[in-house]
Amino acid sequence: MALARACCTHRSALNAAHAVRRLSLSAKLGKEHFKLLIIGGGTAGAATSNKFGPYLGAAKVAVIEPSEMHYYQAGWTMVGGGMYDFEVTQRPEASVLNNKCIWIKDKVGQFSPEKNTVVTESGREIEYDFLVIAAGLQLRYDMIKGLPEAFETPGVCSNYHRDYVKKTFPALQRISEGNAIFTFPNTPVKCAGAPQKICYLSDAYLRK
Ligand SMILES: Cc1cc2nc3c(=O)[nH]c(=O)nc-3n(C[C@H](O)[C@H](O)[C@H](O)COP(=O)(O)OP(=O)(O)OC[C@H]3O[C@@H](n4cnc5c(N)ncnc54)[C@H](O)[C@@H]3O)c2cc1C
Known part of the structure; x- marks a missing residue:
């Protein structure tokens, strides 16, 4: 119980930290720049943010991910088989990204590799030194x-x-x-x- 409460408190703190960073970031005008830009905050994107966030330091890594929730899709087989409740397979996105990273809640609409930039659906142009594309598969x-x-x-x-x-x-x-x-x-x-x-x-x- 104590552990669960500690985790919740830690998660709320993480959420707040991410929210503040999102606010200050959106207040900036002009092109944003990151050392490492990760497209997608699924399993691969979240893992990459946790690998490089602590290594590169605060605000050097950004993750572009539109979803408020992160899904542990590997658990869905167990949901289908009646072994897990669906709820255990979802978590707030902010809780799975490294707290040194910036979460940009948006979707990439355009890649310009010759300029090292992407443009999001809301029109933000973001520049990078290194890009990781982890946008997963589309279900068609x-x-x-x-x-x-x-x-x-x-x-x-x-x-x-x-x-x-x-x-x-x-x-x-x-x-x-x-x-x-x-x-x-x-x-x-x-x-x-x-x-x-x-x-x-x-x-x-x-x-x-
Ligand atoms: C039923 C099921 C069972 C599975 N079982 C296993 C297992 O037992 N073991 C195992 O290793 N793997 C398993 N997997 C596979 C595993 O879940 C996937 O390999 C893994 O989720 C892939 O991670 P990903 O980050 O590449 O993609 P995803 O986890 O799909 O994440 C992609 C993210 O990119 C975001 N995105 C998409 N387009 C854009 C865009 N334009 N801009 C910004 N963000 C975007 C999406 O919102 C999403 O959050 C299973 C999957 C399923 C569905």
Whole structure:
């Protein structure tokens, strides 16, 4: 309990520190410059900020990430298999970035590598010495005909999405008989093991 309280206090302090930095940064006019600019605050971006933030020092590293929340996507297989609550897989973005880094809550819209700059969707031009692009994969359910609409019906789920993963375990619980078919995609996916893991978890659940 004491540990949990200490973590919460530490996290609020981190949030406040990031908020102050965001404010002072947005007050600046003209081009902003960072030694290291990281695009995306997911697993790779957050890890890179924690590696280089302490090494390069305060305000030398910036992370551009639009999402208020960070998701531990590897845990979504366990959510789908009924072993984790979804809530344990999300945390405020500010709590996972290194506190020496600047968090820019925005999205990159344009890269200009010949000028060492990026432009965000809100129009901020940001210059860097070194750039790490860690924007992850895009989920393109829209490229599968009928799938976006199908997600509105029970039983159609996807462990790769923060909303649709919540539908997987209820769907599994509704199975009372029949055959289950598990397939493996031949396209790039976020985790090659994930289709297998949900197969084994479903098997374990159904046998139980
Ligand atoms: C169901 C599932 C199970 C998995 N299981 C495992 C496992 O067991 N083991 C394992 O090692 N891995 C696993 N993974 C894979 C792992 O989660 C990913 O490899 C990892 O999240 C990739 O990290 P990333 O930072 O490259 O991308 P992400 O974590 O997707 O982060 C990308 C970030 O970039 C941001 N972004 C996107 N576009 C822009 C832009 N234009 N400007 C600024 N920011 C932008 C996004 O908002 C996002 O926060 C699993 C993934 C899933 C979905």
